[in-house]
Amino acid sequence: MKLVGVSGTLAGEKTAVAVSSVLAAVRHLDPGIQTELIDLRDFEIEFAAGLPLAAYNEDTWNVVQKILSADFLVFGTPIYQASLTGALKNLFDHLPEHAFRNKVTGMVATGLTDKHFLVLNYHLGSILSYFKGLIPTNNVFILNDSFDIETDELTDMQMKERVGKLAKEMIDLQRGIMKRE
Template sequence: MKLVGVSGALAGDKTSVAVGSVLAAARHIDPRIEIELIDLRDYEIEFAAGLPLAAYNEDTWNVVKKIQSADFLVFGTPIYQASLTGALKNLFDHLPEHAFRNKVTGMVATGLTEKHFLVLEYHLGSILSYFKGLIPTDNVFILNDNFDPETDEIMDKRIMERIRKLAEEMIQLQNGILNRD
């Protein structure tokens, strides 16, 4: 099984660290899981203009194909203005309507204030549902204060436990999808 994590931040390391922590937790739970982190800072995803995927640059094409070939996914975003990043939304605009059918799609978010924790549930979750993704219940919101200011590593053991639970639930759900008959 392949788990792909997507960090939708174009600045800073916190979201990438959060997504990477879910990938590492999944690998710790089941070492057979292949993991890959797509950090949008490393790619030049073109602005979606309603054209066929073949009309876009190689980075756009490659990222979309990596997402489509994943067995399951975890998406991370910082919360800006009570919403996910434009970069992540733009990436979603390149995907076909049923991109996440039969795939578990977990969510993590980072933010400055607790007021934004519902963005996962009501905004990103609705987008993933539109693409037919199965959304776990143990998604994780991480306040910026839970990161070490020097290293951007997650300091709170409770957050790391929630990340482990998310990874565990994602694996169980995806195994259930793959093993149903």
């Protein structure tokens, strides 16, 4: 199995650290699962204009293909103005309608205030459902003060435990889906 994590921001480190924490927890639970981080800061994803995928640059094509070929996925976003990032939404605009059929699609978010924790369920979750993704129940919202101020390392033990629960649930759900097929 292959898990692809997407850090859906063009600024800062916390979201990539959060997504990487899920990938590390999955590898800890099952070293046989391949993982890959797609950090949108490392790619030039073109603005979606309704064209066929072949009309876009190589970065856009490669990232979309990595996402489509994954067995399951975890998406991370900081919460800005009670929403996910435009960069992540733009990436979603390049995907076909059934992109996540039979795939678990976990979510992690980072934010300055706990007032935005429901963005995962009501905004990002709705988008993943549209693409037919199976959404776990143990998704994680991580406050910015859960990270070390100098290194951006995730230091909050409760958040680390929650990340571990998400990782386990994602593995269990994806295995269940693959057994049915």
